Amino acid sequence: MNRETYSRKDMEERLLRKVKKDIQCEHDIELMSLRERDDFSSEFEYFLEILSLGIYPQKFKERFNKPLAGLYCVQVPLELFDALGFHPFRLCSGSLAIQRLSSGRVPSLTCPIIKSCLSSFYLDESMEKLCDLIVIPTTCDWNAKLPEIIGDKANSIHIMELPHIKESERGRERWIQEVYELKKVLEVHAGRRLNRRQLSSSIKKYMSAWQVLGQLIELRRRGAISGTWSIIIANAFMLDNVESWTEKVKQVLKNYNVPKKKNNPDVFLTGSPVFFPNLKISELIEEAGMFIAGDELCTSERNLTGATICDDYSEHGILKTLAERYQLSCSCPSFADNYRRAKNILDTMRIHNIKGVIYHILKGCHPYDIESFYFEKMIKENGYHFIKIETDYSHEDRQNILIRLEAFRETLC
């Protein structure tokens, strides 16, 4: 009996050691490949350093030195956390190596992001486990079931019930109630009430971040920074302190300008999130000779949803405006009324003369997959080229994807 127990524990420890080694290796390989790119610049080191912290949870905690609030999805108002003294960051993982730890615990066709995030709870130490609070909005079915799957492995989980129809009075009111509920939960954790002045100050910080993200997007539209580096910078925002990130992006804007290759046609990337170290789709698009002039990823250009402009500066007025911004401006396909997503993409294509859309689907990411059929029809009807790439975090389909992307490029030339 003792021997069997010891053996199982030993096996678990061996698996854990192996997975940790694989995760480290996966990160190192991706970092090395990024640093070896022709368009690498020392300005990017900062963002790579931030992303590297993902596998050093203690260093992450020490660096930000505040209670940690791990968030899923872009609908959770970051400003509330900042105003109440938390370090909010997105729990999003692009690690393939870690997924072994969730095998047998979720269906095999589970969204890879969920698989990787869930696996983090089975490491002896992870950012997920260090969180003082985890907030999960019920965006997709996976997120709705995630608290149940995580079980008692997290310190504290708060669920935000996301209304799936934006353009209804009931939906808006419901979301404002959810934001109020979140405020209450945060106040309990922080041990103090929300201060209106601090909230305004936090809103200003995020406004500045949004402005520099806008300038970064403009730089990219002009072909002066690649899609992969833009995604890396935006990915780092999801983990970093908002003010530091803003300052570092300003340096990139000031110093960086590596023009895209002349013959590389512009494309627009949309669909499932792309998060470090899984940059497979953006790297393959570039390898196939295309320039990702824009994207609509919630881990990149859609990371920050816009400016919070209040008419009413009472606490209620600010919270209402904040709630509406995070709900109405979000074009996540988990919303039922999502015409804004199509309009945004078409507007960008038209204004910037982009000819093709690459629609990235992570197998198991159902909302994006469902919308892909309508998008294909709509984009083609508007005279643009469209290709859907369905994949996961694994590497064995790289060649197959590259063939399709190379041929897609030919259709744009």
Next chain:
Amino acid sequence: MITAGIDLGTAAIKVVFIDKCNLLWAKALPTMPQYVEISEKLLEEGLESLSIREKDLAGIAATGYGKRLFPNAGRIVDEISANAAGAYILSDKTARTVINIGGQDVKVIKLSSDGKVIDFKMNDKCAAGTGRFFEMAEKILNIPVREFGKLGLLSQSPAHINSTCTVFAESEIMSLLSVETNTHDIIAGLHKSVARRISDLAGSLYLEEEIYLDGGPGANRGLVSAMQEELMRDIKVFPIPQFTVAFGAAAILSRKNG
């Protein structure tokens, strides 16, 4: 001006020599790890057969999965563009849809009236409906795949093979054999299954008339018949369907030099 086209595919390596748009020589060998050596051997054989030297060639174009492995290629052409160019020329500019069944992928390509690729679909990493699928069936049934076309057409009642997964289809065939299902019916069922898979792949891609089938399995008459039934359209097959892609690569290079 003679150019050579090499299609370094996953199932076979195909080499053609063309003079402008005229096919002079073609030969294929099964793919093995020695990609480069096999390609060079085929090239040498072609040169010898045509009584020319390598320096007399206007160039060599490489395509297929292993296209970047061949060091002497003057031009690398992606498989889909090569396939489109080859089918367009070999069909005397009439092809508007090309269905290619390769060793491990299936492509459906739509062409414009001037031979450009308008749109295409290609399977992802699943091997269902590809040459690998037939290789699997060949082993289980112990019948050479070249016999499939003839035998499948003898079936009066094709078996139901539902799985779109090669691995699961394998167990379905085993189950059918265990209840003594006629091999003709199993083969016809396989053809239907592949045809359905291709039809599903084409999906939203409206298939324009003048549909051509190429790739090695294009020579399988039973498969062509099943596809005509499933797609409810006439399907044409090139005389040597295995070489369209290599031909297209050589033609693209020839046009560039031209």
